[in-house]
Each structure stands twice: as structure tokens, then as C-alpha cells.
Amino acid sequence: MQECPLKSPCVNICALDEDDLCTGCQRSAAEITRWSRMDNDERRQVLARTVERARAKGLLIS
Template sequence: MTASERPVASPCVNICALDDDDICTGCQRTVEEITRWSRMTNDERRTVLGLCHERAKASGLIWMLPSKSDN
């Protein structure tokens, strides 16, 4: 992280509960990702955010928005 680069913000939404796979139902991070977050580089954090997004899509928590061409 460069001196001018701001830290990537945590995806925590203060809904802290683990599912059966030990993934937080609020932010979709694993226990390891949560505990390591403060020591991760911004690149690592961006990777984790991508994984969280994929987990949320796979679990049905988020849906793909229709593209403008679908209207």
C-alpha cells in the first residue's frame, strides 16, 4: 500500500453470525478473512471482496441487475 493509498474498507455490516460453513452471513467473509483483514494489503482485500461478492451471488443474497438492453 502506498502512502497516498487509502485502506480498502471492511465489508462488515454489523450482522455477525456464522453459517454452517463458517462464513459470516452479513459480510460473506470466512473466519480467517475476518481475522486477517487488518493485516491484509489492499490487493488482498480486493480479492476477498470479490470472493464475498461471489459467495453472496451463489447463496442468492444478491441478484444480477438487468442490463440497460433488457429494458
């Protein structure tokens, strides 16, 4: 059985900060651009990085 593609973390707050990261989903411009061509393993890696970025900015309580 084939796995469904992971959904984009986009929250429709699309603005890049000084680090070239989206202030809404914490993905880089390159990650956003490549998302539709990534497999689920790559998407999971990106999602893990977005969590770490948000945590480092104090946007998540851990």
C-alpha cells in the first residue's frame, strides 16, 4: 500500500525573514520551492527542521 504524500505545513503567512525562512511555516525558500517534488522521507526531514527552527526562535514551548 502506497503512503499518501505528507501535507504542506503552510499556514498562509507567507513572508521571508532575514534568514530566508518563512515566518509562518519556518521553511526556507528552497524547501518551499522543492516541497512538491520531495518524497515523504525528505518532507519528514524538512518538518523536523521546521520544528527545531521554531523552537530555537521561541515559537514553540517544549
